[in-house]
Amino acid sequence: MNKLYTAQEVADRLQIKKTTVYELIKRGELYSSKVGKQLRISEQQLNQYLEHSNSGNPGNSGASASGISPMSSLQVPEFPPESSLLKRDYLLHSSGLILCGQFSPALELLVSQMSIHPQGIPVLQSFMNSYNSLYSLYFKKAHIACASLDLEDIRHLVPGTALSVICLYEYAIGFYVLSGNPKGITSLNALSGKNITIANREKGSTPRIYLDRFLLGSQISPASVSGYSTELVSDISTAAAVANHKADTALGEEYAAHQSGLLDFVPLETLPMYLVMETNALSQPGFAALLEIVRSEDFRTILQGQTGYDVTRTGELFSL
Structure with missing residues:
Protein backbone atom coordinates (compact mmCIF):
# COMPACT_ATOMS: atom_id res chain seq x y z
CA MET A 1 0.00 0.00 0.00
CA PRO A 80 -1.33 25.80 3.73
CA PRO A 81 -2.43 25.20 0.10
CA GLU A 82 -5.53 23.22 1.04
CA SER A 83 -7.33 26.33 2.35
CA SER A 84 -5.89 29.40 0.58
CA LEU A 85 -8.13 29.23 -2.51
CA LEU A 86 -11.25 28.80 -0.39
CA LYS A 87 -10.29 31.82 1.72
CA ARG A 88 -9.55 33.89 -1.40
CA ASP A 89 -12.90 33.11 -2.99
CA TYR A 90 -14.68 33.90 0.27
CA LEU A 91 -12.97 37.25 0.81
CA LEU A 92 -13.50 38.35 -2.79
CA HIS A 93 -17.23 38.27 -2.08
CA SER A 94 -17.23 39.46 1.52
CA SER A 95 -16.00 42.40 3.55
CA GLY A 96 -12.42 41.11 3.75
CA LEU A 97 -9.28 42.17 1.90
CA ILE A 98 -6.89 40.13 -0.22
CA LEU A 99 -3.34 41.43 -0.12
CA CYS A 100 -0.91 39.97 -2.65
CA GLY A 101 2.82 40.07 -2.05
CA GLN A 102 5.98 38.10 -1.48
CA PHE A 103 6.57 37.00 2.11
CA SER A 104 7.85 39.93 4.16
CA PRO A 105 8.06 40.66 7.89
CA ALA A 106 6.50 44.04 7.10
CA LEU A 107 3.39 42.45 5.60
CA GLU A 108 3.14 40.04 8.51
CA LEU A 109 3.20 43.03 10.87
CA LEU A 110 0.64 44.91 8.80
CA VAL A 111 -1.78 41.98 8.73
CA SER A 112 -1.44 41.48 12.48
CA GLN A 113 -2.11 45.18 13.13
CA MET A 114 -5.20 45.06 10.90
CA SER A 115 -6.59 42.26 13.06
CA ILE A 116 -6.58 44.44 16.18
CA HIS A 117 -7.44 47.84 14.65
CA PRO A 118 -10.96 49.07 15.62
CA GLN A 119 -11.87 49.47 11.94
CA GLY A 120 -9.75 46.57 10.74
CA ILE A 121 -11.26 43.79 8.63
CA PRO A 122 -10.09 40.25 7.77
CA VAL A 123 -7.03 40.14 5.51
CA LEU A 124 -5.77 37.17 3.51
CA GLN A 125 -2.19 37.45 2.33
CA SER A 126 -1.76 35.70 -1.01
CA PHE A 127 1.94 34.97 -1.57
CA MET A 128 2.91 36.30 -5.02
CA ASN A 129 5.80 38.19 -6.57
CA SER A 130 5.56 41.81 -7.72
CA TYR A 131 4.44 41.11 -11.28
CA ASN A 132 1.80 38.53 -10.36
CA SER A 133 0.50 40.74 -7.53
CA LEU A 134 -0.16 43.61 -9.95
CA TYR A 135 -1.63 41.17 -12.46
CA SER A 136 -4.09 39.98 -9.80
CA LEU A 137 -5.01 43.57 -8.95
CA TYR A 138 -5.63 44.37 -12.62
CA PHE A 139 -7.94 41.36 -13.03
CA LYS A 140 -9.69 42.15 -9.71
CA LYS A 141 -8.50 38.95 -8.04
CA ALA A 142 -6.98 41.01 -5.22
CA HIS A 143 -7.66 44.30 -3.46
CA ILE A 144 -4.07 45.34 -2.71
CA ALA A 145 -0.80 44.48 -4.47
CA CYS A 146 2.61 44.72 -2.86
CA ALA A 147 5.23 45.55 -5.49
CA SER A 148 8.82 46.71 -5.55
CA LEU A 149 8.89 48.28 -9.00
CA ASP A 150 9.23 51.75 -10.51
CA LEU A 151 6.02 53.79 -10.44
CA GLU A 152 6.09 53.84 -14.25
CA ASP A 153 6.21 50.04 -14.34
CA ILE A 154 3.27 49.85 -11.94
CA ARG A 155 1.26 52.22 -14.12
CA HIS A 156 1.93 50.14 -17.24
CA LEU A 157 1.00 46.85 -15.57
CA VAL A 158 -2.36 48.15 -14.31
CA PRO A 159 -3.60 50.30 -17.21
CA GLY A 160 -6.89 52.16 -17.30
CA THR A 161 -7.33 52.28 -13.53
CA ALA A 162 -6.81 55.20 -11.16
CA LEU A 163 -4.31 53.93 -8.60
CA SER A 164 -3.10 55.01 -5.18
CA VAL A 165 0.32 53.86 -4.07
CA ILE A 166 1.58 53.84 -0.47
CA CYS A 167 5.27 53.51 0.31
CA LEU A 168 5.53 50.69 2.87
CA TYR A 169 9.32 50.83 3.38
CA GLU A 170 12.64 51.01 1.56
CA TYR A 171 15.16 48.18 1.61
CA ALA A 172 18.54 47.14 0.30
CA ILE A 173 18.75 44.61 -2.51
CA GLY A 174 22.05 42.84 -2.85
CA PHE A 175 24.00 39.58 -2.87
CA TYR A 176 23.81 36.68 -0.45
CA VAL A 177 27.33 35.29 -0.09
CA LEU A 178 29.00 32.88 2.27
CA SER A 179 30.52 34.42 5.38
CA GLY A 180 33.66 36.33 4.46
CA ASN A 181 32.60 36.54 0.78
CA PRO A 182 35.25 34.00 -0.32
CA LYS A 183 34.70 34.69 -4.03
CA GLY A 184 34.83 38.48 -3.66
CA ILE A 185 31.44 39.12 -5.27
CA THR A 186 30.77 42.86 -5.16
CA SER A 187 28.99 43.74 -8.44
CA LEU A 188 26.61 42.26 -10.97
CA ASN A 189 29.46 42.10 -13.48
CA ALA A 190 30.90 39.23 -11.42
CA LEU A 191 28.02 36.99 -12.51
CA SER A 192 29.44 36.63 -16.00
CA GLY A 193 32.53 34.96 -14.55
CA LYS A 194 32.87 31.25 -15.18
CA ASN A 195 33.52 30.42 -11.51
CA ILE A 196 30.34 32.07 -10.14
CA THR A 197 27.02 30.22 -9.92
CA ILE A 198 23.81 32.05 -9.02
CA ALA A 199 20.57 30.81 -7.49
CA ASN A 200 18.02 32.79 -9.51
CA ARG A 201 14.50 33.92 -8.63
CA GLU A 202 11.41 33.26 -10.73
CA LYS A 203 10.18 35.56 -13.51
CA GLY A 204 8.18 38.48 -12.13
CA SER A 205 10.04 38.72 -8.82
CA THR A 206 11.94 41.91 -8.03
CA PRO A 207 15.41 40.26 -7.88
CA ARG A 208 14.79 38.62 -11.27
CA ILE A 209 13.58 41.87 -12.87
CA TYR A 210 16.56 43.69 -11.36
CA LEU A 211 19.00 41.10 -12.75
CA ASP A 212 17.39 40.87 -16.20
CA ARG A 213 17.46 44.64 -16.65
CA PHE A 214 21.15 44.71 -15.80
CA LEU A 215 21.96 41.88 -18.20
CA LEU A 216 20.01 43.53 -21.01
CA GLY A 217 21.57 46.95 -20.39
CA SER A 218 25.06 45.44 -20.21
CA GLN A 219 24.44 43.24 -23.27
CA ILE A 220 25.31 40.13 -21.25
CA SER A 221 23.63 36.94 -22.41
CA PRO A 222 21.69 35.15 -19.62
CA ALA A 223 23.15 31.92 -21.01
CA SER A 224 26.58 33.10 -19.87
CA VAL A 225 25.42 33.30 -16.23
CA SER A 226 25.88 29.94 -14.51
CA GLY A 227 22.72 28.92 -12.65
CA TYR A 228 20.50 31.48 -14.40
CA SER A 229 17.92 28.83 -15.28
CA THR A 230 17.69 27.60 -11.66
CA GLU A 231 14.52 29.35 -10.47
CA LEU A 232 13.47 29.44 -6.81
CA VAL A 233 10.40 31.20 -5.48
CA SER A 234 11.52 33.09 -2.38
CA ASP A 235 14.52 34.93 -0.96
CA ILE A 236 14.69 32.32 1.80
CA SER A 237 15.00 29.61 -0.86
CA THR A 238 17.86 31.32 -2.69
CA ALA A 239 19.61 32.17 0.59
CA ALA A 240 19.34 28.51 1.56
CA ALA A 241 20.88 27.48 -1.77
CA VAL A 242 23.91 29.66 -1.03
CA ALA A 243 24.17 28.43 2.56
CA ASN A 244 24.01 24.83 1.34
CA HIS A 245 26.79 25.44 -1.23
CA LYS A 246 24.39 24.85 -4.12
CA ALA A 247 25.21 28.31 -5.46
CA ASP A 248 27.83 30.97 -4.85
CA THR A 249 25.42 33.88 -4.61
CA ALA A 250 21.84 35.08 -5.04
CA LEU A 251 20.05 38.42 -5.23
CA GLY A 252 17.48 39.34 -2.61
CA GLU A 253 16.42 41.38 0.40
CA GLU A 254 18.78 41.72 3.31
CA TYR A 255 16.54 40.16 5.97
CA ALA A 256 16.95 36.60 4.61
CA ALA A 257 20.75 36.78 4.92
CA HIS A 258 20.56 37.86 8.55
CA GLN A 259 18.42 34.88 9.57
CA SER A 260 21.42 32.60 9.10
CA GLY A 261 24.83 32.87 10.69
CA LEU A 262 26.34 31.46 7.50
CA LEU A 263 25.77 34.36 5.13
CA ASP A 264 26.98 37.90 4.55
CA PHE A 265 25.08 40.52 2.59
CA VAL A 266 26.60 42.76 -0.10
CA PRO A 267 24.20 45.70 -0.73
CA LEU A 268 23.82 47.03 -4.28
CA GLU A 269 20.91 49.47 -4.26
CA THR A 270 18.00 50.76 -2.19
CA LEU A 271 14.52 50.03 -3.55
CA PRO A 272 11.02 51.02 -2.40
CA MET A 273 8.24 48.59 -1.50
CA TYR A 274 4.77 49.83 -2.38
CA LEU A 275 1.19 48.93 -1.54
CA VAL A 276 -0.93 49.47 -4.68
CA MET A 277 -4.71 49.75 -4.73
CA GLU A 278 -7.51 51.34 -6.71
CA THR A 279 -7.99 54.99 -5.70
CA ASN A 280 -11.75 54.68 -5.30
CA ALA A 281 -11.17 52.06 -2.58
CA LEU A 282 -9.34 54.43 -0.22
CA SER A 283 -12.56 55.76 1.30
CA GLN A 284 -13.72 52.28 2.28
CA PRO A 285 -13.29 51.32 5.97
CA GLY A 286 -10.71 48.55 5.60
CA PHE A 287 -8.46 50.60 3.34
CA ALA A 288 -8.74 53.64 5.59
CA ALA A 289 -7.66 51.50 8.57
CA LEU A 290 -4.72 50.14 6.60
CA LEU A 291 -3.54 53.62 5.65
CA GLU A 292 -3.88 54.79 9.25
CA ILE A 293 -1.78 51.86 10.48
CA VAL A 294 1.01 52.39 7.94
CA ARG A 295 1.19 56.09 8.77
CA SER A 296 1.27 55.56 12.53
CA GLU A 297 4.43 56.16 14.53
CA ASP A 298 4.00 52.83 16.31
CA PHE A 299 4.02 50.91 13.03
CA ARG A 300 7.18 52.66 11.78
CA THR A 301 8.95 52.12 15.09
CA ILE A 302 8.12 48.40 15.30
CA LEU A 303 8.90 47.85 11.61
CA GLN A 304 12.31 49.46 11.82
CA GLY A 305 13.14 47.68 15.05
CA GLN A 306 12.18 44.24 13.74
CA THR A 307 13.65 44.44 10.25
CA GLY A 308 16.05 47.35 9.93
CA TYR A 309 14.07 48.61 6.92
CA ASP A 310 14.31 52.32 6.11
CA VAL A 311 11.00 53.88 7.19
CA THR A 312 11.78 57.48 6.21
CA ARG A 313 9.18 57.40 3.43
CA THR A 314 6.78 54.95 5.07
CA GLY A 315 3.20 56.19 4.64
CA GLU A 316 3.85 58.47 1.64
CA LEU A 317 0.89 58.37 -0.75
CA PHE A 318 1.06 58.77 -4.55
CA SER A 319 -1.59 58.88 -7.24
CA LEU A 320 -1.09 57.23 -10.63
Missing part, protein backbone atom coordinates in the same frame (compact mmCIF):
# COMPACT_ATOMS: atom_id res chain seq x y z
CA ASN A 2 1.24 3.54 -0.83
CA LYS A 3 1.17 5.11 2.65
CA LEU A 4 0.02 8.72 3.04
CA TYR A 5 1.78 11.14 5.39
CA THR A 6 0.71 14.44 6.90
CA ALA A 7 3.02 17.45 6.61
CA GLN A 8 3.96 17.02 10.29
CA GLU A 9 4.85 13.35 9.78
CA VAL A 10 7.09 14.27 6.83
CA ALA A 11 8.70 17.01 8.93
CA ASP A 12 9.41 14.53 11.72
CA ARG A 13 10.88 12.01 9.31
CA LEU A 14 13.17 14.58 7.63
CA GLN A 15 14.00 16.31 10.95
CA ILE A 16 12.88 19.69 9.64
CA LYS A 17 10.10 22.10 10.54
CA LYS A 18 6.54 21.63 9.29
CA THR A 19 6.72 25.08 7.69
CA THR A 20 9.76 23.92 5.72
CA VAL A 21 7.67 21.04 4.32
CA TYR A 22 5.12 23.56 3.02
CA GLU A 23 7.96 25.61 1.52
CA LEU A 24 9.30 22.52 -0.30
CA ILE A 25 5.81 21.86 -1.68
CA LYS A 26 5.43 25.49 -2.78
CA ARG A 27 8.80 25.35 -4.58
CA GLY A 28 7.74 22.18 -6.39
CA GLU A 29 10.52 20.10 -4.84
CA LEU A 30 8.14 17.88 -2.86
CA TYR A 31 4.92 16.74 -4.52
CA SER A 32 1.68 16.38 -2.57
CA SER A 33 -1.95 15.39 -3.04
CA LYS A 34 -5.26 16.51 -1.59
CA VAL A 35 -7.49 14.01 0.19
CA GLY A 36 -10.74 15.89 0.62
CA LYS A 37 -9.53 19.23 1.99
CA GLN A 38 -6.41 17.80 3.62
CA LEU A 39 -2.86 17.86 2.26
CA ARG A 40 -1.09 14.50 2.12
CA ILE A 41 2.28 13.26 0.84
CA SER A 42 2.46 9.68 -0.39
CA GLU A 43 5.32 7.29 0.30
CA GLN A 44 6.17 7.41 -3.41
CA GLN A 45 6.20 11.23 -3.48
CA LEU A 46 8.42 11.35 -0.41
CA ASN A 47 10.83 8.78 -1.86
CA GLN A 48 11.04 10.79 -5.10
CA TYR A 49 12.00 13.88 -3.11
CA LEU A 50 14.64 11.96 -1.13
CA GLU A 51 16.13 10.49 -4.32
CA HIS A 52 16.19 13.95 -5.92
CA SER A 53 17.87 15.41 -2.81
CA ASN A 54 20.53 12.74 -2.71
CA SER A 55 21.33 13.24 -6.40
CA GLY A 56 22.92 16.60 -5.55
CA ASN A 57 20.76 18.56 -8.02
CA PRO A 58 21.94 22.21 -7.81
CA GLY A 59 18.40 23.49 -7.95
CA ASN A 60 17.51 21.75 -4.70
CA SER A 61 17.89 23.84 -1.59
CA GLY A 62 16.16 21.46 0.81
CA ALA A 63 17.63 19.18 3.44
CA SER A 64 21.30 18.29 3.36
CA ALA A 65 22.68 14.75 3.32
CA SER A 66 22.47 14.70 7.12
CA GLY A 67 18.76 15.55 6.95
CA ILE A 68 19.27 18.95 8.59
CA SER A 69 19.62 22.06 6.45
CA PRO A 70 22.00 24.83 7.56
CA MET A 71 19.05 27.17 7.04
CA SER A 72 16.63 25.07 9.10
CA SER A 73 16.49 27.81 11.73
CA LEU A 74 14.95 30.26 9.25
CA GLN A 75 11.39 31.31 9.92
CA VAL A 76 9.94 30.01 6.66
CA PRO A 77 6.36 31.21 6.09
CA GLU A 78 3.64 28.56 6.23
CA PHE A 79 1.59 28.17 3.06
